[in-house]
Amino acid sequence: METEMNASFLESTFKGRIAVLGGGPMGIHLSTFLSDKSEQIYLWYADRKKAERMQRERSAALLDETVPLPPNIEVVYDFDFLSAGPWIIVLAVPSRLMENVIDRICTTVSPEESHIVLSFTKGVVSTSTRKKTGCITFSDYVARATEDSDLQIEYAAIAGPNLLLEMRQNQHSFFSVASTGEAASSIVEEFFSASRCHSKTFEDVKCLELSGVMKNPIAIACGIASGIPECGSNFEGELISLGFSEILNLLNALNLSAESILEFGLADLITTSTSHSSRNRAYGQRFVRKLISGEDQPNLLERIELFFNPREFIQKEVSQSESHVEGAYSLSTILDLAQEKGIELPLFTVLFEILTRKVSPAELIRFVSKSTTNDVRHISKVAGKRAGLSLASGNEFQQALCQRVLRHINSQPGMTERILRQAKLIVKSLNKRYEEAKEENSSTDLALLPREIQLWEEADYSFEKLNVRDLEKIVEFYVHEIADAYNPFFREMLIHLVAPTRFAISGFKPGGGLPKIGGFVKEIKSLATRYDILYTPTHRSHLDSIEVAFGLRWLGLPVPRYAADKKVMASPGLARVLKALGAYMVDRKRNRNLLYLECLTQYSTLMLEAGIPTLVYPEGTRSRTGGIIPIKTGILSTSVEAYKHTGSEVLVVPIVLSYENVPEDLEFTGKEDHLSFRDFLFKRTEVFMDLCEPIPVSRYIHEDDPTLSISLEITRSWQAHHRILPNQLIAKLLLESGGDISLEDLKSLIAETILSRKGNYLTRDTEEIFERGIRVLKSRSFVKVESDFLKAVDWELLTYYGNMVPDPT
Numbered sequence: 001m002e003t004e005m006n007a008s009f010l011e012s013t014f015k016g017r018i019a020v021l022g023g024g025p026m027g028i029h030l031s032t033f034l035s036d037k038s039e040q041i042y043l044w045y046a047d048r049k050k051a052e053r054m055q056r057e058r059s060a061a062l063l064d065e066t067v068p069l070p071p072n073i074e075v076v077y078d079f080d081f082l083s084a085g086p087w088i089i090v091l092a093v094p095s096r097l098m099e100n101v102i103d104r105i106c107t108t109v110s111p112e113e114s115h116i117v118l119s120f121t122k123g124v125v126s127t128s129t130r131k132k133t134g135c136i137t138f139s140d141y142v143a144r145a146t147e148d149s150d151l152q153i154e155y156a157a158i159a160g161p162n163l164l165l166e167m168r169q170n171q172h173s174f175f176s177v178a179s180t181g182e183a184a185s186s187i188v189e190e191f192f193s194a195s196r197c198h199s200k201t202f203e204d205v206k207c208l209e210l211s212g213v214m215k216n217p218i219a220i221a222c223g224i225a226s227g228i229p230e231c232g233s234n235f236e237g238e239l240i241s242l243g244f245s246e247i248l249n250l251l252n253a254l255n256l257s258a259e260s261i262l263e264f265g266l267a268d269l270i271t272t273s274t275s276h277s278s279r280n281r282a283y284g285q286r287f288v289r290k291l292i293s294g295e296d297q298p299n300l301l302e303r304i305e306l307f308f309n310p311r312e313f314i315q316k317e318v319s320q321s322e323s324h325v326e327g328a329y330s331l332s333t334i335l336d337l338a339q340e341k342g343i344e345l346p347l348f349t350v351l352f353e354i355l356t357r358k359v360s361p362a363e364l365i366r367f368v369s370k371s372t373t374n375d376v377r378h379i380s381k382v383a384g385k386r387a388g389l390s391l392a393s394g395n396e397f398q399q400a401l402c403q404r405v406l407r408h409i410n411s412q413p414g415m416t417e418r419i420l421r422q423a424k425l426i427v428k429s430l431n432k433r434y435e436e437a438k439e440e441n442s443s444t445d446l447a448l449l450p451r452e453i454q455l456w457e458e459a460d461y462s463f464e465k466l467n468v469r470d471l472e473k474i475v476e477f478y479v480h481e482i483a484d485a486y487n488p489f490f491r492e493m494l495i496h497l498v499a500p501t502r503f504a505i506s507g508f509k510p511g512g513g514l515p516k517i518g519g520f521v522k523e524i525k526s527l528a529t530r531y532d533i534l535y536t537p538t539h540r541s542h543l544d545s546i547e548v549a550f551g552l553r554w555l556g557l558p559v560p561r562y563a564a565d566k567k568v569m570a571s572p573g574l575a576r577v578l579k580a581l582g583a584y585m586v587d588r589k590r591n592r593n594l595l596y597l598e599c600l601t602q603y604s605t606l607m608l609e610a611g612i613p614t615l616v617y618p619e620g621t622r623s624r625t626g627g628i629i630p631i632k633t634g635i636l637s638t639s640v641e642a643y644k645h646t647g648s649e650v651l652v653v654p655i656v657l658s659y660e661n662v663p664e665d666l667e668f669t670g671k672e673d674h675l676s677f678r679d680f681l682f683k684r685t686e687v688f689m690d691l692c693e694p695i696p697v698s699r700y701i702h703e704d705d706p707t708l709s710i711s712l713e714i715t716r717s718w719q720a721h722h723r724i725l726p727n728q729l730i731a732k733l734l735l736e737s738g739g740d741i742s743l744e745d746l747k748s749l750i751a752e753t754i755l756s757r758k759g760n761y762l763t764r765d766t767e768e769i770f771e772r773g774i775r776v777l778k779s780r781s782f783v784k785v786e787s788d789f790l791k792a793v794d795w796e797l798l799t800y801y802g803n804m805v806p807d808p809t
Contacts, residue, residue: 053077094329117783137209157177211268215272219327280327398721427457435447487580514550521691560613614638639697659684731798744788
């Protein structure tokens with residue numbers, strides 16, 4: 001009889017009775033995913049204004065992209081539509097709203113019909129509700145409401161591991177299902193079983209719900225641990241093990257079988273606690289980072305609230321977060337439940353005390369290691385910025401660098417011999433360069449190369465004839481050539497002189513003197529006084545260092561020392577000026593000279609160790625294609641070495657520079673060989689500089705290849721934060737359309753692209769992109785408009801600017 005009822009119910013509801021409650025990322029994903037399962041989907045969102053806007057614009061924000069809503073999805077903000085017929089109701093609402101949503105469902109749906117509730121929201125009812133009703137989980141609450149209202153509702157709780165980001169990327173996901181009836185389980189299997197979606201059915205609903213909600217605080221704890229330098233994967237593994245034991249303890253205290261949790265609960269716990277896509281883990285990482293930086297200090301009213309009502313403080317703090325963090329909401333309720341059952345949950349208790357600022361995050365170390373000493377009272381000063389050499393330059397710094405290079409070479413067996421065996425090849429290469437310098441009249445090379453050749457010939461003679469291994473004079477030569485001669489007064493004077501001049505030349509247009517700045521400005525300003533900084537910008541132009549220096553100075557951030565190609569320092573006089581501005585010389589033609597590379601690497605490392613903010617270009621050279629170049633990890637490794645040598649945190653700050661017009665674009669496309677000073681002054685129009693989220697080196701120091709991990713994170717940041725300008729987008733769309741497209745089709749394509757392709761667009765206004773993009777491209781004669789068609793004229797330059805639009809991350 002029940003099987004017949006289930007079959008009848010499935011047949012009737014599949015015709016058009018699906019409601020998804022929850023307008024957050026999971027609700028939007030589920031509604032679009034299920035849109036082909038039903039004639040109509042109702043997507044309920046509690047916020048009336050947002051619901052009306054989504055319905056009107058037919059699009060919604062999902063993770064980092066805007067997705068179009070299928071035509072059969074109707075966005076609503078009330079429950080009236082549920083009053084007639086049978087329903088399959090999919091719940092994806094924050095747990096704090098769950099009780100109210102269940103109440104409204106039970107008072108709205110028809111008691112004459114059968115209904116099924118599929119809940120992706122796991123949780124326990126509030127302490128007050130539990131004391132009033134005796135319910136513990138949401139399935140208990142639904143059962144009680146159903147009984148009181150004489151309703152026919154089957155309830156299914158759905159757990160993972162099924163991270164939203166991975167489901168969106170069509171990666172393998174798993175659905176653990178426990179229900180109060182066969183129909184609910186059958187529908188879950190029908191809805192979510194696919195080649196990369198796998199479902200398993202279990203009997204114990206309450207066990208699945210409790211394990212699903214208790215994993216989230218453990219993930220927060222793992223996120224906090226990941227921000228403590230002493231804690232790596234070993235520590236997090238032990239933390240997860242202890243947390244899992246506490247889950248089992250509470251289940252036993254509730255007389256629930258823990259057998260099935262070993263199958264579904266453990267996988268979900270590990271995934272949520274360790275994945276970079278986990279919202280709860282990410283919340284823990286943000287919490288400890290802000291706490292260490294001092295950015296997150298509670299004000300007077302918040303301190304009073306912390307004293308009298310710490311639980312309310314946590315929930316209020318989480319509500320200000322960008323995403324729902326269920327672990328913080330449920331933490332106090334879990335502790336109340338444990339207290340009622342007379343058991344202790346030490347890990348959950350420590351986490352609660354950390355989130356309410358009663359103890360330091362380092363208390364996790366004490367708990368996990370069962371330490372009773374005071375050695376773990378405080379997080380080590382990995383965050384501390386070292387003092388004393390923050391303005392280091394000149395002879396003292398160069399002498400320290402020479403000693404360090406020689407010490408490092410001598411400490412590696414056979415390294416000195418390897419370097420000296422290169423001497424003959426180096427001399428041969430230098431002689432060839434000297435002849436080229438004569439032809440090109442390169443005054444810097446003409447001044448420096450004869451001395452370098454002489455030093456290598458002397459070192460080679462001493463090694464071959466006298467068996468003497470002496471590199472000291474060559475090291476001194478390279479260090480002197482590389483080192484800056486930073487003069488803060490001179491740099492400040494030049495910045496105050498050049499910026500207004502550029503502004504005037506631009507016709508006093510906004511952005512004419514300085515780049516337009518965005519991104520994580522507030523957070524970086526808070527961290528810069530405490531941590532050593534390594535800036536890592538994209539490299540598009542010789543102007544990059546100037547743009548970054550002007551932008552950082554305008555923000556009040558420390559202006560870094562930066563690498564300048566020897567080619568840029570075309571004369572000894574210009575070299576002295578640039579070095580006074582904080583530039584150190586890099587000769588990319590010496591990319592196989594072991595001794596030179598060692599001097600360059602140690603120079604950058606020592607600056608970071610001394611607390612000097614530094615800038616390096618991880619791409620190694622200016623991008624000739626317009627797109628992002630794969631990162632060269634050599635110079636980037638200095639951040640890891642500096643951290644290892646000092647124990648002081650180094651923050652890598654990716655920066656994305658986006659040019660409306662790159663002064664060297666004609667050079668990169670083979671249309672000009674030499675640029676004049678006038679090109680750099682007048683071809684520059686608007687430049688955008690976005691500061692990406694800082695990357696603490698300590699986060700990756702325990703990995704097999706920290707530098708590689710940091711470089712991948714930098715690339716992801718560049719792709720996500722690159723400011724996509726109208727002329728870049730139109731150049732890309734025009735080329736993808738074969739170089740010829742009607743203006744109306746172009747407008748439609750722009751609108752479709754900004755909806756379907758996530759990116760950091762300068763504007764999402766289709767008309768503004770259309771008009772501004774075409775205007776910029778026409779002003780450079782890259783395109784022309786004929787008979788309401790946009791046509792490509794300069795394919796090379798259109799390709800160059802179109803490549804600036806990054807691939808979706």
